[in-house]
Amino acid sequence: MDPIAPSELSAEIARRRTFAIISHPDAGKTTLTEKLLLYGGAIHLAGSIKARKAARYATSDWMEIERQRGISVTSSALVFDYRDHTLNILDTPGHKDFSEDTFRTLEAVDSVVMLLDGAKGIEPQTLKLFEVARMRQLPIVTFINKVDREGVDPFSLLSEIERTLDIRAIPFDWPIGAGSAFRGVWDLSAAKAHIYEAVDHGGARATDRILKEGDPALESILNTLPDKTLFEEEVALLSLEDNSFDKKDFLAGKTTPVFFGSALNNFGIELFLDAFIGLAPPPRAYPSDKGPIPPDSPSFSGFVFKIQANMDPQHRDRFAFIRVCSGRFVREMSVTNATTGKPLRLSKTIQFLGQKRERVEEAWPGDIIGLHDPGVFRIGDTLCEKGLFHFEGIPSFSPELFARLILEDPLKRKHLKKGLDQLAEEGAIQVFAQDPHGERDMIVGAVGALQLEVLKFRLEHEYNVKTRLEPVGYDRARWITGDPAKIDSLAGTLDTLRVYDREGAPVALFRNEWALRYVVEKYPEISFHGTSPRG
Numbered sequence: 001m002d003p004i005a006p007s008e009l010s011a012e013i014a015r016r017r018t019f020a021i022i023s024h025p026d027a028g029k030t031t032l033t034e035k036l037l038l039y040g041g042a043i044h045l046a047g048s049i050k051a052r053k054a055a056r057y058a059t060s061d062w063m064e065i066e067r068q069r070g071i072s073v074t075s076s077a078l079v080f081d082y083r084d085h086t087l088n089i090l091d092t093p094g095h096k097d098f099s100e101d102t103f104r105t106l107e108a109v110d111s112v113v114m115l116l117d118g119a120k121g122i123e124p125q126t127l128k129l130f131e132v133a134r135m136r137q138l139p140i141v142t143f144i145n146k147v148d149r150e151g152v153d154p155f156s157l158l159s160e161i162e163r164t165l166d167i168r169a170i171p172f173d174w175p176i177g178a179g180s181a182f183r184g185v186w187d188l189s190a191a192k193a194h195i196y197e198a199v200d201h202g203g204a205r206a207t208d209r210i211l212k213e214g215d216p217a218l219e220s221i222l223n224t225l226p227d228k229t230l231f232e233e234e235v236a237l238l239s240l241e242d243n244s245f246d247k248k249d250f251l252a253g254k255t256t257p258v259f260f261g262s263a264l265n266n267f268g269i270e271l272f273l274d275a276f277i278g279l280a281p282p283p284r285a286y287p288s289d290k291g292p293i294p295p296d297s298p299s300f301s302g303f304v305f306k307i308q309a310n311m312d313p314q315h316r317d318r319f320a321f322i323r324v325c326s327g328r329f330v331r332e333m334s335v336t337n338a339t340t341g342k343p344l345r346l347s348k349t350i351q352f353l354g355q356k357r358e359r360v361e362e363a364w365p366g367d368i369i370g371l372h373d374p375g376v377f378r379i380g381d382t383l384c385e386k387g388l389f390h391f392e393g394i395p396s397f398s399p400e401l402f403a404r405l406i407l408e409d410p411l412k413r414k415h416l417k418k419g420l421d422q423l424a425e426e427g428a429i430q431v432f433a434q435d436p437h438g439e440r441d442m443i444v445g446a447v448g449a450l451q452l453e454v455l456k457f458r459l460e461h462e463y464n465v466k467t468r469l470e471p472v473g474y475d476r477a478r479w480i481t482g483d484p485a486k487i488d489s490l491a492g493t494l495d496t497l498r499v500y501d502r503e504g505a506p507v508a509l510f511r512n513e514w515a516l517r518y519v520v521e522k523y524p525e526i527s528f529h530g531t532s533p534r535g
C-alpha cells in the first residue's frame with residue numbers, strides 16, 4: 001500500500017466532523033437529518049427517510065419497536081459532504097431503554113447537536129442524552145426547532161437550558177417573530193436578517209433571502225410583526241448582555257451556541273450548518289492502554305462501537321460498525337483485532353451515502369465504516385494496522401432486568417441459539433446459561449423491559465422462533481473471579497443464582513442489593529465485577 005503523505009492525512013482529518021443528534025422523540029431528528037442530507041446534496045428529494053419510517057409505522061403492530069428501528073436500522077451512520085467538509089452523522093436511538101447503545105454511539109463521535117422542540121424545551125430524553133454527552137466531554141451545539149409553531153419563547157428557552165443543564169447558552173441567531181408571525185432569524189454577529197420564505201414542505205433547498213439592518217425591505221417585513229418593538233428590544237438586550245463566545249469554553253462543554261430554525265420548512269439549516277462546520281471539532285485523539293492515539297498517527301486504527309444483524313431482512317447479513325481513529329483505511333487491508341489477537345483482511349465494507357449503501361474503498365479518521373461480520377467482532381474490539389493497543393472506555397453494560405427465556409417449540413433449539421448469539425453480539429441483551437453446557441433454559445438480561453420485548457419480537461420475526469419470557473426475581477449481575485473452589489461454594493447461597501455468560505465465565509445474579517452485599521462480605525477472597533472483565 002502506498003504510504004500516505006502526512007499533509008494528505010492532516011487535510012482529511014481537518015475536513016471531517018463526526019457527530020450525533022440528541023433529542024427527545026418527535027423533536028424533529030429525522031426531519032433535521034434529512035434536511036442536512038438535502039443541503040449536503042446527498043439526497044435530492046427529502047422525504048425518503050420519513051417515508052420509510054411512516055411505512056413501517058403503518059404496517060407494524062409493534063409501532064414503538066419498529067419506529068425505533070426505522071431510521072436506526074438502515075442508517076446507523078450517514079456520511080455526506082457539505083462545502084469542503086465531510087460530515088458523518090451517527091444515529092442515536094431515542095428510547096430510554098436503548099441508552100447503552102446510545103452510550104457507545106456517543107463514544108464514536110466528536111461533537112453533539114442537541115435538538116429541542118421550541119414549544120416544549122428540554123424533555124426527559126434530551127436531559128438523559130445530554131448527561132451522557134457531558135460525561136463524554138463532548139462539545140454541544142443547540143438547534144431549537146419548530147420556531148414556526150406557536151408558544152416559542154426564546155428567552156425562557158435559553159434560561160431553561162442554563163438552569164436545567166448547567167451550561168451557558170449563547171444565541172448565535174434570534175427568531176424574528178414566532179408561530180404564524182415567524183418571519184425569519186436574525187444573525188446576531190453579522191447583524192443581518194435571513195428572511196423566511198415558505199417552501200413546499202421542504203422538498204427543495206430554501207435560498208435564504210438576506211437583508212441588512214436598515215434595508216427598507218427589512219423594515220417593511222418587521223412592520224408586519226405583531227410587536228416590532230419587542231423584537232428590536234430583544235436584539236438590543238442581547239447586544240448588551242455578555243454573549244461573547246469563547247471557543248475554548250465551548251470545546252470544554254461549558255457553553256453551547258444556540259441556533260433557531262425549522263427543519264420541516266428548511267429554515268435556518270444553512271446558517272446552522274455553516275456555523276457548525278466552523279465550531280465542531282475535527283476528529284480527536286482516543287485514549288488507549290499505550291497512551292492517546294492521535295488521528296494523524298500514520299497507521300490505521302479503529303474500534304467497533306456497534307454490531308447490527310439483519311439490517312436487510314432479505315439478506316441475513318451482519319455488520320460491525322467501526323469508528324476510524326487514526327491513519328487511513330483502505331479496503332483489503334490487513335489488520336489485527338487487538339482484542340482477540342487474530343489477523344483480519346477487511347474486504348466487505350459499506351458506508352451509507354444518503355439512501356445508498358456503498359462499498360468503502362478508503363476512509364479517514366472520523367469516518368464510520370460497516371464491516372461485514374461473519375461473527376468475528378465484539379463491541380469494543382480494537383483493530384490495528386501496526387502495533388497492538390486497546391482503546392479504552394467502550395463500556396459493556398450490567399443488566400438490571402432478567403427473565404427466563406422459554407422455547408415454545410423444543411425442536412427449534414438450534415435456531416434459538418443462533419438468534420440469541422447474534423442478538424447478544426449486537427450488545428442489546430446479555431445471555432446467561434444455567435449450566436456450563438447451556439442445556440437448561442437460558443436467562444436473558446437487559447437494561448430495560450422494552451429490550452426484552454424487542455428480543456422476543458426479533459426472535460420470532462427474524463429467526464422464526466417463538467419464545468416466552470418468565471420473570472425471575474433477580475435484579476443485578478456480578479462477574480466473579482477468584483479461587484474456583486470458593487466460586488463453586490457460592491452456588492448454594494440463598495438469594496443468588498450462579499450462571500455462566502456466553503464466554504463461559506461465571507456470573508452471579510442477586511435478588512437485591514442486600515443479597516449482593518451479604519455475599520460480597522461473606523466471600524472476601526472473591527472479586528465481584530459490575531461488567532464482564534473481558535469488556
Ligand code: GDP
Pocket residue numbers: 023024025026027028029030031032145146147148149261262263264265
Ligand atoms: P423525531 O421523532 O425526532 O425523528 O421527529 P420527526 O422528524 O419524525 O418529527 C416529528 C414531527 O414534527 C413530524 O410530524 C414532523 O413533520 C414535525 N416537525 C419536524 N420539524 C418541524 C418544524 O420545524 N416545524 C413544525 N411545525 N413541525 C416539524
